[in-house]
Amino acid sequence: MLCKFTPRLRSLRPLNRSVHLGHLPNSRSPIVPTLSFFNSVTASDEKIPTFRVLDGVGKPVDGAQLPEIDEAFARKLYENMQLLPTLDVVLYNVQRQGKISFHVGLHGEEATIIGSAAALELDDEVLGQYREMGVLLWRGFGIDSVMAQCFGNQDDISGKGRQMPVHFGSPQHHFHTISSPLATQIPQAAGVGYALRRTPDRRSRSIAACYFGEGAASEGDFHAGLLLASTIPSPTLFIARNNGFAISTPSSEQYYGDGIASRGPGYGIDTVRVDGNDVLAVLVAVREARRRTLEQGRAVLVEAMSYRVGHHSTSDDSFAYRQRSEVEDRKRIDNPIARFRLFMEAQGWWNAEEEEALKARLKADVMKAFKRAEALPRCELGELFTDVYAGEEPWNIREQRNELVGLLKKYGKTWEPWRTELSKFKNGGKDLTQA
Ligand SMILES: Cc1ncc(C[n+]2csc(CCOP(=O)(O)OP(=O)(O)O)c2C)c(N)n1
Numbered sequence: 265m266l267c268k269f270t271p272r273l274r275s276l277r278p279l280n281r282s283v284h285l286g287h288l289p290n291s292r293s294p295i296v297p298t299l300s301f302f303n304s305v306t307a308s309d310e311k312i313p314t315f316r317v318l319d320g321v322g323k324p325v326d327g328a329q330l331p332e333i334d335e336a337f338a339r340k341l342y343e344n345m346q347l348l349p350t351l352d353v354v355l356y357n358v359q360r361q362g363k364i365s366f367h368v369g370l371h372g373e374e375a376t377i378i379g380s381a382a383a384l385e386l387d388d389e390v391l392g393q394y395r396e397m398g399v400l401l402w403r404g405f406g407i408d409s410v411m412a413q414c415f416g417n418q419d420d421i422s423g424k425g426r427q428m429p430v431h432f433g434s435p436q437h438h439f440h441t442i443s444s445p446l447a448t449q450i451p452q453a454a455g456v457g458y459a460l461r462r463t464p465d466r467r468s469r470s471i472a473a474c475y476f477g478e479g480a481a482s483e484g485d486f487h488a489g490l491l492l493a494s495t496i497p498s499p500t501l502f503i504a505r506n507n508g509f510a511i512s513t514p515s516s517e518q519y520y521g522d523g524i525a526s527r528g529p530g531y532g533i534d535t536v537r538v539d540g541n542d543v544l545a546v547l548v549a550v551r552e553a554r555r556r557t558l559e560q561g562r563a564v565l566v567e568a569m570s571y572r573v574g575h576h577s578t579s580d581d582s583f584a585y586r587q588r589s590e591v592e593d594r595k596r597i598d599n600p601i602a603r604f605r606l607f608m609e610a611q612g613w614w615n616a617e618e619e620e621a622l623k624a625r626l627k628a629d630v631m632k633a634f635k636r637a638e639a640l641p642r643c644e645l646g647e648l649f650t651d652v653y654a655g656e657e658p659w660n661i662r663e664q665r666n667e668l669v670g671l672l673k674k675y676g677k678t679w680e681p682w683r684t685e686l687s688k689f690k691n692g693g694k695d696l697t698q699a
């Protein structure tokens with residue numbers, strides 16, 4: 265059954281009135297005697313519509329297909345959304361103080377991330393791009409684990425401090441480790457979906473959910489991944505976060521077609537576009553997309569439209585390529601958190617005092633986690649070389665460890681930058697220097 269909001273992308277009427285002139289081999293395409301080009305995936309030649317349930321001030325739009333949620337669930341959504349900018353602000357400043365090397369925030373995409381996280385089951389396999397920290401937090405990863413990963417300290421369960429900040433991963437939370445090269449997660453997700461289909465106790469129960477930006481969708485891996493997931497059917501849900509920018513490249517220069525959603529039908533993939541600043545619309549769309557993915561055992565594509573309010577990362581100054589006023593306008597006019605807060609207030613589920621108390625509590629929690637993480641040492645230095653590969657240690661890892669031991673013997677005590685760095689590791693790097 266098609267949902268009310270879903271454009272019927274897969275069963276479009278032919279653009280010409282069909283005249284019965286037979287069929288070509290290997291195709292059910294009707295033959296027509298008049299020449300007609302087309303450049304739209306909607307039957308009406310209009311742009312693909314965007315599903316929304318709350319308007320800009322949090323009021324349900326006419327005929328809105330609102331999800332059934334209770335107060336406790338709404339609060340959970342809201343508190344998780346509010347936690348994200350709290351963490352982003354602190355981590356951004358901590359990077360500016362030189363205490364961590366990098367941060368990438370998700371200002372403006374809180375509804376896309378939390379709405380979709382809430383629509384997934386906790387053990388669906390998630391393959392993110394890098395702005396999906398909120399999915400982990402929704403699953404109970406915890407602020408301390410976020411800080412430990414960003415500081416690369418001994419408590420970093422993602423990678424023992426061996427990854428760049430924000431490159432989270434957690435098998436326990438079914439969250440595959442982020443990798444920097446864009447779009448690699450897309451074909452991998454098709455493979456994960458296929459593996460789930462082949463695993464008896466997860467078939468018909470779990471899906472692979474893959475997040476990526478509209479910029480990453482210009483990579484060859486996007487096309488390979490969608491083709492793979494459609495021709496070797498697998499329960500893979502592709503969530504395109506279209507936030508308007510790929511660093512400095514605006515989406516107007518990223519593609520000429522109708523966004524990312526227009527590509528779904530080309531791969532025979534059920535597709536929907538949703539207002540990514542409307543947390544309830546994202547929740548409904550991703551829930552339905554997930555249901556279809558499982559029911560059909562086939563890929564589904566969701567394109568969530570939003571606006572990247574923050575700079576791309578701490579390595580970017582976005583005012584070099586966009587107007588400050590444009591950003592301020594977007595923040596004010598279409599703020600996903602404010603939209604949902606107004607909805608909550610209208611239900612009698614939230615008020616100004618609770619807002620103030622929540623913000624104070626979240627800030628205190630984040631600051632406490634930051635101070636804790638800052639004080640913890642890194643893992644032992646030798647951990648750099650452990651569990652890189654399964655099984656016996658290969659020669660190249662052994663060779664690299666020996667090389668580092670040699671360099672440490674030569675410079676470890678004498679060269680100030682090395683002395684400082686070594687002091688940050690548990691036991692001061694003695695596991696290698698005294699090896
Ligand atoms: C293969 C590859 N090319 C370029 C980069 C550099 N890079 C990192 S993020 C980024 C922009 C990605 O934009 P988008 O996919 O829209 O995601 P967003 O940052 O907007 O969330 C680029 C070009 C990279 N990491 N990998």
Ligand SMILES: [Mg+2]
Pocket residue numbers: 477478479505506507508509510511
């Ligand atoms: Mg983008």
